[in-house]
Amino acid sequence: xxxxxxxxxxxxxxxxxxxxxxxxxxxxxxxxxxxxxxxxxxxxxxxxxxxxxxxxxxxxxxxxxxxxxxxxxxxxxxxxxxxxxxxxxxxxxxxxxxxxxxxxxxxxxxxxxxxxxxxxxxxxxxxxxxxxxxxxxxxxxxxxxxxxxxxxxxxxxxxxxxxxxxxxxxxxxxxxxxxxxxxxxxxxxxxxxxxxxxxxxxxxxxxxxxxxxxxxxxxxxxxxxxxxxxxxxxxxxxxxxxxxxxxxxxxxxxxxxxxxxxxxxxxxxxxxxxxxxxxxxxxxxxxxxxxxxxxxxxxxxxxxxxxxxxxxxxxxxxxxxxxxxxxxxx
Numbered sequence: 001x002x003x004x005x006x007x008x009x010x011x012x013x014x015x016x017x018x019x020x021x022x023x024x025x026x027x028x029x030x031x032x033x034x035x036x037x038x039x040x041x042x043x044x045x046x047x048x049x050x051x052x053x054x055x056x057x058x059x060x061x062x063x064x065x066x067x068x069x070x071x072x073x074x075x076x077x078x079x080x081x082x083x084x085x086x087x088x089x090x091x092x093x094x095x096x097x098x099x100x101x102x103x104x105x106x107x108x109x110x111x112x113x114x115x116x117x118x119x120x121x122x123x124x125x126x127x128x129x130x131x132x133x134x135x136x137x138x139x140x141x142x143x144x145x146x147x148x149x150x151x152x153x154x155x156x157x158x159x160x161x162x163x164x165x166x167x168x169x170x171x172x173x174x175x176x177x178x179x180x181x182x183x184x185x186x187x188x189x190x191x192x193x194x195x196x197x198x199x200x201x202x203x204x205x206x207x208x209x210x211x212x213x214x215x216x217x218x219x220x221x222x223x224x225x226x227x228x229x230x231x232x233x234x235x236x237x238x239x240x241x242x243x244x245x246x247x248x249x250x251x252x253x254x255x256x257x258x259x260x261x262x263x264x265x266x267x268x269x270x271x272x273x274x275x276x277x278x279x280x281x282x283x284x285x286x287x288x289x290x291x292x293x294x295x296x297x298x299x300x301x302x303x304x305x306x307x308x309x310x311x312x313x314x315x316x317x318x319x320x321x322x323x324x325x326x327x328x329x330x
Contacts, residue, residue, distance in 0.1 A: 100128030171213030172203030269295030
């Protein structure tokens, strides 16, 4: 498989937390009453601000039924909280015949509507890959939304070549259907050489307890839309349900992980490759990478005593030499 070189360069995985700044907590996927959510945009901003979030994307459904909304809430911006324009876009049919769901963060306010009157594919509309590409080219951070919930096939996922990330955990899908997962889709694409990150989100509608369950921690100099969007595209973030990463170092022999107290630390790689450590109140772990020597990438999961997780983005590694410079990830 060959993917456009221009996109591969822009989506390369980098040493993501070496930049200066601090971590900002945010939700990338939320719906207001401008589409099918319960609360007004103002109420959503206040709820997330009160819950300690630093930024929010109100990603209303971009269909004609709701007049193609891109919800602007800039009046809530202050030094510790901001909002970023975005939408969940729908166009074309996936292999199961259902309409695509593409999450786009950082869309311009004047993004041209698609021909998507409702949540049903019709003739004479963009395909999912085409609308994802248009979002990408407009400067958005593009996410393949809830692959398990949507019933996406691997062929579907392969077709989206203009994406930065896979929605690996969706709290709304967990609460409503017990189908929250995108890790299998992500790992299969990584095995084929795709350079993609992962995000955890709420997909909150506030019609059920689908809020404050998954978020991203973004390393940026300021809690401002442009700064956060730049860091998202660079991969300068991790995803969480509660635990926090303090530091991750990858070298030729080991992965060293520091975090808030957890019960399990796992380093996963391609196929079935993994190594894990279990215990109580683990705050520092050093795991051998011997079992992952054939994997071109690794990612880290930590799990606390309540079953809450945090996930690093995939980290590109190479074992072609006996020694490697240390990669400090957090």
